[in-house]
Amino acid sequence: MSDFNQLTDPVTQQVIGKSMDFQAKKRRVESRFPMGPFTDAYQTGLQQLCGVDEMNLQQNIRQHRVREGIKPIKGVKNIIAVASGKGGVGKSSMSVMLARSLQQLGANVGLLDADIYGPSIPKMLGVSQKPESPDQKSFLPVDADGLQTMSLGYILGEKDPAIWRGAMVTKALMQMIEDTRWSKLDYLIMDLPPGTGDIQLTMIQKIPVSAAVLITTPQDIALLDAQKALAMFNKVDIPVLGVIENMSTFTCENCGHEAHIFGQHGGQKMAEEFAVPLLGQMPLNIEIRTNMDEGTPDKVWNPGQKLQEKASMMALRTAQNLAKLPIKFSLTDSLKLHKI
Numbered sequence: 001m002s003d004f005n006q007l008t009d010p011v012t013q014q015v016i017g018k019s020m021d022f023q024a025k026k027r028r029v030e031s032r033f034p035m036g037p038f039t040d041a042y043q044t045g046l047q048q049l050c051g052v053d054e055m056n057l058q059q060n061i062r063q064h065r066v067r068e069g070i071k072p073i074k075g076v077k078n079i080i081a082v083a084s085g086k087g088g089v090g091k092s093s094m095s096v097m098l099a100r101s102l103q104q105l106g107a108n109v110g111l112l113d114a115d116i117y118g119p120s121i122p123k124m125l126g127v128s129q130k131p132e133s134p135d136q137k138s139f140l141p142v143d144a145d146g147l148q149t150m151s152l153g154y155i156l157g158e159k160d161p162a163i164w165r166g167a168m169v170t171k172a173l174m175q176m177i178e179d180t181r182w183s184k185l186d187y188l189i190m191d192l193p194p195g196t197g198d199i200q201l202t203m204i205q206k207i208p209v210s211a212a213v214l215i216t217t218p219q220d221i222a223l224l225d226a227q228k229a230l231a232m233f234n235k236v237d238i239p240v241l242g243v244i245e246n247m248s249t250f251t252c253e254n255c256g257h258e259a260h261i262f263g264q265h266g267g268q269k270m271a272e273e274f275a276v277p278l279l280g281q282m283p284l285n286i287e288i289r290t291n292m293d294e295g296t297p298d299k300v301w302n303p304g305q306k307l308q309e310k311a312s313m314m315a316l317r318t319a320q321n322l323a324k325l326p327i328k329f330s331l332t333d334s335l336k337l338h339k340i
């Protein structure tokens with residue numbers, strides 16, 4: 001149960017507290033996710049949350065500071081970039097899990113597929129319709145069970161990879177973000193292309209990113225690349241909320257033996273060495289592989305799998321760590337802004 005005690009701490013109440021009665025919010029979340037009962041620990045956490053002071057629940061998720069000189073995106077409070085140095089470590093899968101879990105905690109969430117070369121979010125969410133454009137100038141985000149999503153994959157189609165280079169990529173992405181009519185998003189999760197090259201650097205410099213989350217497997221090679229990603233965010237002063245270690249262990253369905261296929265404690269070591277929080281460890285699990293590949297991500301949260309609890313904790317820690325960062329307008333900012 002333990003970890004769920006965090007749900008009642010003041011920072012968390014700010015994070016998930018919105019101007020809506022919690023029970024109503026819970027019912028709305030449950031009706032959207034007909035995936036079976038929550039695990040006991042999650043249920044206990046929710047009950048604890050119901051008992052907290054109503055006043056705290058009225059607070060909104062706040063907008064956090066971005067790099068100076070960058071305009072915020074209309075309708076979006078916080079963009080969280082999800083990055084990995086190495087490809088294939090589960091960055092898109094973890095972006096989907098993070099987005100869904102933040103949504104389950106009651107936030108308004110969007111998911112932007114910035115992996116312009118290999119947009120996999122439409123397939124993972126099982127959504128393929130083209131975004132509507134009522135005014136022929138802007139796009140409405142594509143709805144995926146309450147998630148506001150956008151991907152070049154919706155526009156180009158999955159089998160039509162973008163062959164643009166450098167500046168064109170950033171331009172296409174900026175256009176996609178700015179021309180989407182996001183509505184009242186607390187968090188926009190942005191799935192970046194893998195790597196730490198010029199393209200990724202330009203993207204994070206131009207987009208008003210509040211913070212980043214790193215995905216790695218415990219393998220040395222993936223960790224080295226994750227460290228490069230950390231250095232990239234440090235270079236442009238974007239705070240890193242933490243690291244998620246994906247594919248951390250594998251438990252045999254038949255004998256229950258736990259194997260560390262990609263090594264052990266890699267994410268933890270990285271967290272300790274570079275003083276970045278470990279947001280969570282996600283096992284190598286067949287449910288994740290099949291459901292992400294078949295476009296049924298919500299089935300990942302089968303009762304008894306404990307995956308839902310892991311995903312919720314990962315999302316909660318992410319939101320908590322963001323809540324601890326400076327908000328968009330500090331008192332000094334606002335004094336400067338109003339020339340007082």
Ligand SMILES: Nc1ncnc2c1ncn2[C@@H]1O[C@H](COP(=O)(O)OP(=O)(O)OP(=O)(O)O)[C@@H](O)[C@H]1O
Nearest residue numbers: 087088089090091092093194283284285288289292
């Ligand atoms: N924890 C996991 N357990 C089992 N399979 C997983 C897990 N995480 C991801 N996968 C699978 O690994 C493959 C790669 O995942 P994903 O596309 O999320 O990685 P990525 O880092 O975004 O890749 P890319 O570098 O191509 O953008 C997919 O088939 C996905 O279903």
